[in-house]
Structures are given as structure tokens and as C-alpha cells.
Amino acid sequence: MLNILEITRRSLEGKPCLEKDYDLRIFAPRVQELVKEYDVTYDPNIVISSDDGLADSVFKAAFDLIVEIGVFNKDTERVISFTEKEVRDSINTSFDHALLGEGMEQRTLLPRKPESKEKPWIFAGAGGVTVSSENVFMKLVQNYAELIPIANAITTPCLANVGDMSIRAKSPLEIEGSIRTVVLGREALRRAGRPGLPIMNAIGTAESAIALASGLHPDFGLRKTDGYMIAQLAELKTDFDLLNRAALLQSLNVPIAGIHGPIYGGFAGGAEGTAITSTAFHIMAIMTLGASWTLCFPIHLKYTSSSTPELIWVASQYLQAVSRNTQVPALYYNYTAAGPCTEMVLYEFAAEFIGGISSGGSIETGGVARGKYTDYLTPIEPMFASEVAYASAGITRDDANEIVKRIIPRFADRVGDPPRGKTFQECCDPVTGRPSKECYEIYERVKQEVADLGVRFLY
Amino acid sequence: MSEDIAKLKEAIIEGDAEKVTQYAEAALEAGVSPLVALEKGVSEGAKHVGEQFERMEIFLTNLMLSGEAMMAALDVILPKMPKEEVPVAGRVVVGTVRGDIHEIGKNILKAMLVANGFAVTDLGCDVATSRFVEEAEKIDADIIAISALMTSTLGGQKDVIDYLQETGKRDRFIVMVGGGPTNQEWADEIGADGFAETAPEAVREAIRLIEERKG
Structure with missing residues (x-):
């Protein structure tokens, strides 16, 4: 980890470069060269590979990428460069845990290894999908905490509105929305009887650094043991608004996550380049943010979801690469194509998380229906996803590969035209927020199917 | 030859x-x-x-x-x-709304439009509402294509349409919207002429809308 002021100095004094040149003439070709140099190959027949050498090759390629091309700062149009020694030393001396939660809910987020029997960190909830009202927000968060006892942390929804006004980025509405997100989230967890649970996507509604800073005041209820995410821009980019958050959060001494969504089909190219880029982002988070955990959500350029076989392979390779070669805990977050109260969304979660957990990761339950539609979320999907992830600890990569390959055909042909599903209002009791009988029947049916494939659920 | x-x-x-x-x-x-x-x-x-x-x-x-x-x-x-x-399929102004720095989706659209014979003026990201209109007037655009990736910046698409209406220029341009959180319902709500999920679909929609306008 380099001091944030040193990152700033390099942002201001680094090599000038046009963004277009960084994308097209520096990043993209070098990634493809590294794919060849390290012989990184995606085999469609092995979506979860148990080849440690392949995972290490992905890591070496990512290491070389960061050392050779650095990170692009969009504000200064300069490259933040690192020496090989700096990168190696930073990886070797990085944070190796994050203490999260309070009281009875306090736990330590630790790194896992491929095929580890250690239970994954379960970061459950909305994955930042927007909701239309404070009532829906409260009902969802309370039900996440009540229905997912294995949850280690909660990811809240984002508020779309403040009163009758849509939240607008960089306006007072964003400030107010950010503060309300924190206050409501904490209160919902108290009502669920789990006031110590950490909110790990604090503050979901804050898009700008000033909104984050506003919501951080202790009066509103955020704690040092909550999780604080800083986005990293595709591909291998940052800007001063994001680095400003690092400057603030490092001074507050809170656990920082670098989060990143490399694009399959974008500048990284295909599956191999996207796996290398995902891994390079993990290293970037260590170098530029002082991250104590990271979260990756590779996404398909065409479908804007992550459950295609290529992307399940990308997530698996990324998690194996970073868990075998760094000590910073890595989480995986997904975007399902299908929406709530469908079988397909549960198949997608099962395939992605069985693969991810056996590959050495932990999880944040993802955005359903591509995270695209307001109120398209219920407690059922993160509940199922959490249970699958928890049950997948200890599954070997070879077994995971066989299981995942049997799940994929149950949804793969619908990724391009997925069912949108139903809204919270259509699926959940308006007073309690509990999911409907229909949702539970789908959940029970798919859970039994997954159990029949060899996944041993705790309950 | x-x-x-x-x-x-x-x-x-x-x-x-x-x-x-x-x-x-x-x-x-x-x-x-x-x-x-x-x-x-x-x-x-x-x-x-x-x-x-x-x-x-x-x-x-x-x-x-x-x-x-x-x-x-x-x-x-x-x-x-x-x-x-010079055959031109249409003239398009593209950009990402004020407050939004995401532009990969917009860049894909631009490349696909160019590949299909459109003359494209790219305004980049974090574009002021009035600039969409000024640039569209400057090149006599057929289409203003507005991208937004965040729920909290979607309102910028409505701002452009409101601005066009307020200044009496709405009928001069076809307005298309796109980006992560946009959908047909939103496009209808704000009075956009077109919406597409993907860049290839957006190109087809642009061609359809121009042909429709030409009658």
C-alpha cells in the first residue's frame, strides 16, 4: 500500500496519456499479449478448473500488467505507475483481515483458499438495487437479517427517492438519501434483533464523495466496523472523486474495499483477458486504496449479467488467482439475468456461487434482474444464495465443476431474454415483508434440485 | 480496382x-x-x-x-x-448526462453508429443539458442520444427533453435514451422517442425512427 498522497503525487506527475490511447493502445493489446505469454486458456468444458498452475499464471499476468501499464487517472490524464518491488512489497504487507460488526455480531472477514472448508463470509441483501420507498427499504433489510441467520453482513438497497422527488446525483437529494440510507438500515437491523450486524455497502445511495462524507457523521449511525466500498473504474482507472474517498476513509481508519466490474467483451477482450483484468483490479485496490477486502463483479458486455459459462470461469479463475497469491479477502458479487420469484434466478445464483466458493472466495449476494429495475427484489433470492454459498464450503473444484455444469443448462439459453420476475410489492406481504407462498415454493423446489446434485445444506 | x-x-x-x-x-x-x-x-x-x-x-x-x-x-x-x-444514414449527437462519468456504453453505441454509416458527434460524459441541444443544432442532427448509467443521473435524460420542450425545439430532434437503469417505461414516462437495451438494437431503432420521420 502506498500513502494516498503518494498516489496523488503520481496522479499529478505521472506520464501524460490520452484515455483513448490507454484503452486501445496500452491496456487492450498488453492484456492480449499476456494471455499468450502465460498461456491462459478458457476451456468451455471446464468452467471450474482445478489447475493451480493456470490460476497462478492468471496472477502473474495480472501482476505484470499492473507493473507495466499502471493505473489511469481520468482527472489528470496521467498514469499512476508502480515499480515491481512496490507491488510485490505491497501485496506481501497488505491487510489480511477486516474486523466487522459489533457485539454478538462481530466477526473477522478472513481470506479463504480454493476448496477450503472454512465458511465463506456471507454478505447478504439487496446488492445496491434501488427501491421506491423507505417502507420497502425497511421491510427488505429487516427480512434479510431475520431470514438469513448465517448472514455476516448486510448490503442494503439504494433509495431511488426522497419523499416525492427522485434522487439526483450531486444534489442535496443525494446527501439526504445517503443519510436516510444509513439511519433506516441501522433501525431495520435493530428491529430484526441484530443491531450489531455490519452494513458493508455503506453508503449505498452515495454516488459522490461529498454524499459519502455527509453520511459518515456518527450521529447517523455508521460505525468503524461497517464496510466502506470505493469503486474502481473499467479498466484499471480511477479519478480524484474516488481517491478523495480513500483519503477520508484511511484517516478514519475503517475497512476499505476496492470494488470493480471488469467487462467481458470490452477492452479486456474475452474470458482470459477478463480474468487477468479482474485479478489486476484486486492488486490495484491494494496499491491505490489500501484495501482490506475487495469485491469483483465481472459483467458481460452484451447481457449485462454474469451467469454465462465464460463469466463463471472468469470469476473462478480470478478468485483462485487472488486467494492463492494474496492475503486480502476477496468477495464475488454477481448480476443475475432473471428477476425475483423465478426458478432461473436461483439457478444462476447456485451456479455462480458454488463455483466461487470452491474457488476460494466469499460472496456478496448480487443484483437480480441485472440490478436494473426498481423494486425487483425480495428476501428469497439473497436467502437462497447465502445458503448455497455457505453449503459450498469444502466442495472440491472438480466436484463444483460437475455440479455447475449440470446447473448451467437449466438457464443458459434464456440469458439473452430472461424473465423479469416480479416486484417486492407483487411478492411480499405489505406489512411484514415476508415472501409469498409462491416464492417459497420455487425456493424449496430449486433448493431440493441443488441438494440432489450433492450440495449439503446446513438447514 | x-x-x-x-x-x-x-x-x-x-x-x-x-x-x-x-x-x-x-x-x-x-x-x-x-x-x-x-x-x-x-x-x-x-x-x-x-x-x-x-x-x-x-x-x-x-x-x-x-x-x-x-x-x-x-x-x-x-x-x-x-x-x-455523401451518403449519411443520419446525424447523431451522443453523450452521457451531467453528473455521470460512465461512457463505455456510449462509446459502444458511437462505434456501432459509425459502423452503420451515421455521422456522430460525441460529447463525452458529464455533459450539460444545454450542450446536447446546442451541438444538435450546430450539426443539424436527426437524433440526440442520451446515456445514463446510474439511477441518480437518469433525471438528466428528462432534463434534455424538458429543455427541448421549453425552448420549442422538441419536434426538431428524435430523442433516444439508453444505459444501465433505463427501460421502456422510463423512456415513455419522459417522452423519449426511442429506447434500446443494447447498442446494436439502438442502431436498428435509430434507423427505424429516421425512416419513420421521413415518412
Whole structure:
């Protein structure tokens, strides 16, 4: 980890470069060269590979990428460069845990290894999908905490509105929305009887650094043991608004996550380049943010979801690469194509998380229906996803590969035209927020199917 | 003649701007008419690239490099053509709304539009509402295409439409919206003319809307 002021100095004094040149003439070709140099190959027949050498090759390629091309700062149009020694030393001396939660809910987020029997960190909830009202927000968060006892942390929804006004980025509405997100989230967890649970996507509604800073005041209820995410821009980019958050959060001494969504089909190219880029982002988070955990959500350029076989392979390779070669805990977050109260969304979660957990990761339950539609979320999907992830600890990569390959055909042909599903209002009791009988029947049916494939659920 | 055109088309597909310039100049010097060079070399090459991208046989880098190569070809060919003979599918202003710095989706759309013969003015990201309109007027655009990636910046799309209506210019332009959180319901709500989930769909929608307007 380099001091944030040193990152700033390099942002201001680094090599000038046009963004277009960084994308097209520096990043993209070098990634493809590294794919060849390290012989990184995606085999469609092995979506979860148990080849440690392949995972290490992905890591070496990512290491070389960061050392050779650095990170692009969009504000200064300069490259933040690192020496090989700096990168190696930073990886070797990085944070190796994050203490999260309070009281009875306090736990330590630790790194896992491929095929580890250690239970994954379960970061459950909305994955930042927007909701239309404070009532829906409260009902969802309370039900996440009540229905997912294995949850280690909660990811809240984002508020779309403040009163009758849509939240607008960089306006007072964003400030107010950010503060309300924190206050409501904490209160919902108290009502669920789990006031110590950490909110790990604090503050979901804050898009700008000033909104984050506003919501951080202790009066509103955020704690040092909550999780604080800083986005990293595709591909291998940052800007001063994001680095400003690092400057603030490092001074507050809170656990920082670098989060990143490399694009399959974008500048990284295909599956191999996207796996290398995902891994390079993990290293970037260590170098530029002082991250104590990271979260990756590779996404398909065409479908804007992550459950295609290529992307399940990308997530698996990324998690194996970073868990075998760094000590910073890595989480995986997904975007399902299908929406709530469908079988397909549960198949997608099962395939992605069985693969991810056996590959050495932990999880944040993802955005359903591509995270695209307001109120398209219920407690059922993160509940199922959490249970699958928890049950997948200890599954070997070879077994995971066989299981995942049997799940994929149950949804793969619908990724391009997925069912949108139903809204919270259509699926959940308006007073309690509990999911409907229909949702539970789908959940029970798919859970039994997954159990029949060899996944041993705790309950 | 056909060999020069074939090489030009191939260089467009490869995204090699230097070769494109070389082959375009060679074709014109060999007596190929600028219109033929444009239609048989540049447009066919670009169309091929767009189709490959839609099938995900090539990726964004190839698409954008081909877009650059196409622009290099146009730099050679267009000065040799009377303005009225230049075939243009339509003129489009694209940009990402104020407060939003995401532009990969917008860049894909731009490349796909260029590949399909549109003249595109790219305003970049974090674009002020009034600038969309000013630039559209400046190039006499057919379409204003507005991108937003965040729920909290979607309102910027409505701002542009409101501004057009308030200034009495709404009927002059087709307005299309796109980006992560946008959908047909939103497009209808704010009075946009078109919406698409993906860049290839957006191109088809742009062609349809222009044809519809022409009657």
C-alpha cells in the first residue's frame, strides 16, 4: 500500500496519456499479449478448473500488467505507475483481515483458499438495487437479517427517492438519501434483533464523495466496523472523486474495499483477458486504496449479467488467482439475468456461487434482474444464495465443476431474454415483508434440485 | 480496382488506420470513384465489423479500432466527393448526462453508429443539458442520444427533453435514451422517442425512427 498522497503525487506527475490511447493502445493489446505469454486458456468444458498452475499464471499476468501499464487517472490524464518491488512489497504487507460488526455480531472477514472448508463470509441483501420507498427499504433489510441467520453482513438497497422527488446525483437529494440510507438500515437491523450486524455497502445511495462524507457523521449511525466500498473504474482507472474517498476513509481508519466490474467483451477482450483484468483490479485496490477486502463483479458486455459459462470461469479463475497469491479477502458479487420469484434466478445464483466458493472466495449476494429495475427484489433470492454459498464450503473444484455444469443448462439459453420476475410489492406481504407462498415454493423446489446434485445444506 | 477495394475493406476490419489511408489513396489514384470506395470498401467493412461485434466474435477494442480506421478512410475519401453525394444514414449527437462519468456504453453505441454509416458527434460524459441541444443544432442532427448509467443521473435524460420542450425545439430532434437503469417505461414516462437495451438494437431503432420521420 502506498500513502494516498503518494498516489496523488503520481496522479499529478505521472506520464501524460490520452484515455483513448490507454484503452486501445496500452491496456487492450498488453492484456492480449499476456494471455499468450502465460498461456491462459478458457476451456468451455471446464468452467471450474482445478489447475493451480493456470490460476497462478492468471496472477502473474495480472501482476505484470499492473507493473507495466499502471493505473489511469481520468482527472489528470496521467498514469499512476508502480515499480515491481512496490507491488510485490505491497501485496506481501497488505491487510489480511477486516474486523466487522459489533457485539454478538462481530466477526473477522478472513481470506479463504480454493476448496477450503472454512465458511465463506456471507454478505447478504439487496446488492445496491434501488427501491421506491423507505417502507420497502425497511421491510427488505429487516427480512434479510431475520431470514438469513448465517448472514455476516448486510448490503442494503439504494433509495431511488426522497419523499416525492427522485434522487439526483450531486444534489442535496443525494446527501439526504445517503443519510436516510444509513439511519433506516441501522433501525431495520435493530428491529430484526441484530443491531450489531455490519452494513458493508455503506453508503449505498452515495454516488459522490461529498454524499459519502455527509453520511459518515456518527450521529447517523455508521460505525468503524461497517464496510466502506470505493469503486474502481473499467479498466484499471480511477479519478480524484474516488481517491478523495480513500483519503477520508484511511484517516478514519475503517475497512476499505476496492470494488470493480471488469467487462467481458470490452477492452479486456474475452474470458482470459477478463480474468487477468479482474485479478489486476484486486492488486490495484491494494496499491491505490489500501484495501482490506475487495469485491469483483465481472459483467458481460452484451447481457449485462454474469451467469454465462465464460463469466463463471472468469470469476473462478480470478478468485483462485487472488486467494492463492494474496492475503486480502476477496468477495464475488454477481448480476443475475432473471428477476425475483423465478426458478432461473436461483439457478444462476447456485451456479455462480458454488463455483466461487470452491474457488476460494466469499460472496456478496448480487443484483437480480441485472440490478436494473426498481423494486425487483425480495428476501428469497439473497436467502437462497447465502445458503448455497455457505453449503459450498469444502466442495472440491472438480466436484463444483460437475455440479455447475449440470446447473448451467437449466438457464443458459434464456440469458439473452430472461424473465423479469416480479416486484417486492407483487411478492411480499405489505406489512411484514415476508415472501409469498409462491416464492417459497420455487425456493424449496430449486433448493431440493441443488441438494440432489450433492450440495449439503446446513438447514 | 476490386483488389484495392478488397484491401481497403480488409484493413477496416483489421482496424489498421495506416493501411486504410494507404489503400483508400491507392484506390482513388487507380480511378475508383469515391462513392464506390465508400460503399464497397468502407461501408461493407464496417458492416462486417458491426455484425461480428453483435455476435461477440470480436470485442470492443476491435470495434473501436475499426471505427478509427473508418474515420481515416473518410478523411481521404470525403474531400473528393461533392457534399450532396455523401451518403449519411443520419446525424447523431451522443453523450452521457451531467453528473455521470460512465461512457463505455456510449462509446459502444458511437462505434456501432459509425459502423452503420451515421455521422456522430460525441460529447463525452458529464455533459450539460444545454450542450446536447446546442451541438444538435450546430450539426443539424436527426437524433440526440442520451446515456445514463446510474439511477441518480437518469433525471438528466428528462432534463434534455424538458429543455427541448421549453425552448420549442422538441419536434426538431428524435430523442433516444439508453444505459444501465433505463427501460421502456422510463423512456415513455419522459417522452423519449426511442429506447434500446443494447447498442446494436439502438442502431436498428435509430434507423427505424429516421425512416419513420421521413415518412
